[in-house]
Amino acid sequence: MAIKQYKPITNGRRDMTSQDFSDITTKKPIKNLLKIKKSNAGRNNKGRITTRHRGGGVKQFYRLLNHQLADGIEGVVEHIEYDPNRSARIARLKDQHGQYHYIVAAKGMTVGTKVKSGASVPVETYNRLPLAKIPTGTQIYGIELQAGKGAQAVRAAGTKAQLMAKEGDYALVRMPSGEVRKFRLECMASIGVVGNEQHQNVKIGSAGRKRRMGIRPSVRGVVMNAADHPHGGGDGGRHGTGKAPRTPWGQLTLGYRTRTRKSTSKLIVRSRHEAKRKR
Numbered sequence: 001m002a003i004k005q006y007k008p009i010t011n012g013r014r015d016m017t018s019q020d021f022s023d024i025t026t027k028k029p030i031k032n033l034l035k036i037k038k039s040n041a042g043r044n045n046k047g048r049i050t051t052r053h054r055g056g057g058v059k060q061f062y063r064l065l066n067h068q069l070a071d072g073i074e075g076v077v078e079h080i081e082y083d084p085n086r087s088a089r090i091a092r093l094k095d096q097h098g099q100y101h102y103i104v105a106a107k108g109m110t111v112g113t114k115v116k117s118g119a120s121v122p123v124e125t126y127n128r129l130p131l132a133k134i135p136t137g138t139q140i141y142g143i144e145l146q147a148g149k150g151a152q153a154v155r156a157a158g159t160k161a162q163l164m165a166k167e168g169d170y171a172l173v174r175m176p177s178g179e180v181r182k183f184r185l186e187c188m189a190s191i192g193v194v195g196n197e198q199h200q201n202v203k204i205g206s207a208g209r210k211r212r213m214g215i216r217p218s219v220r221g222v223v224m225n226a227a228d229h230p231h232g233g234g235d236g237g238r239h240g241t242g243k244a245p246r247t248p249w250g251q252l253t254l255g256y257r258t259r260t261r262k263s264t265s266k267l268i269v270r271s272r273h274e275a276k277r278k279r
Contacts, residue, residue: 003198006205019198023089025111026079029063030092030100037062037085041213057214060084066093066101067142068150068188069117069128071261073101077113080105087157087199091115104142104155106192117188125192131163131171132185137161141194143173145264146186152188159199163189174271180270221248 002022008014010177018241042054063083069075075093081102083090089105093115103115106126124137134140139160142151154161154176164172204210207217226233230246245253259265 012206012208014205015203016209017203018039019202023080023084023195024082025044026092029061029081030102033064033100035064036061042190045125053216053218054214055216056085056211058212062078063090063102065090065154065185066103066150067152068116068144069101069103071113071118075101075115077105077109077111077115079111079202080109086087087196088155088194089196091215105195106141106153106157106203107195107197108188108192109195123191126190127171128188128190130186130188131173131183132166134163134191136163136165138191139193140173140189140191142147142188142190143183143194145183147184147186147188151188155194157194157199160193160194161189178270178274179268179272182267182269 004018006013011225040225044050075095077091079092091103091105093101115126141154143153145152162174187247221229224232259260
């Protein structure tokens with residue numbers, strides 16, 4: 001995938017780039033694999049804002065992806081499609097039974113690519129196997145955190161993990177963040193790299209484009225009134241706020257751990273912050 005550059009005919013177009021959609025082969029998704037996506041503007045079932053700066057945006061349909069291809073599935077890619085709900089492309093897969101599946105498209109996946117899933121399939125790019133059957137050093141994506149639950153890790157555009165070693169019932173995998181983590185050997189993973197690797201280089205370029213994505217503007221706390229934010233008030237910031245950084249609700253934000261789910265901490269062999277600590 002390449003990056004499309006616009007001519008600077010207006011200030012909004014200047015420095016704006018977008019994705020090159022030449023790899024997409026169809027614009028018509030399968031209707032029975034679509035689901036209506038209701039926009040809640042960042043609010044919960046009580047109408048309270050739980051995620052700030054969300055709202056508006058164009059209407060979208062959600063694509064039902066099959067992150068857990070059953071054993072014995074052998075399919076052929078019929079189309080590469082655009083998915084507005086994720087950074088990666090999706091591939092329309094037709095299996096030997098005539099059923100259609102949407103899967104995350106890997107780098108180099110084109111129309112006619114064959115994809116197989118199971119413990120006895122060949123160790124080839126795009127195939128899905130248990131970690132126990134994948135050789136050490138292989139680049140993988142779409143890894144299961146729990147066996148049988150489907151791919152949950154390494155699904156974003158351009159991401160990849162590497163199978164480092166196997167110890168007992170666990171495999172050591174280096175994640176895209178640099179973290180080394182344990183996975184059960186029976187967990188499934190796909191061989192290869194997620195496609196659309198240039199997604200991170202796209203420049204939004206205009207405020208309206210961000211609004212169409214459903215993202216509303218964010219305002220810094222230091223420019224608010226004291227009644228609206230702990231950082232607000234003062235003389236316009238000339239002499240600093242003199243306050244410790246806090247959230248809009250008064251919670252201190254420096255020197256506190258943000259990782260709250262500790263049930264999986266025992267599976268982390270090397271933290272992604274380890275390289276920073278050695279500097």
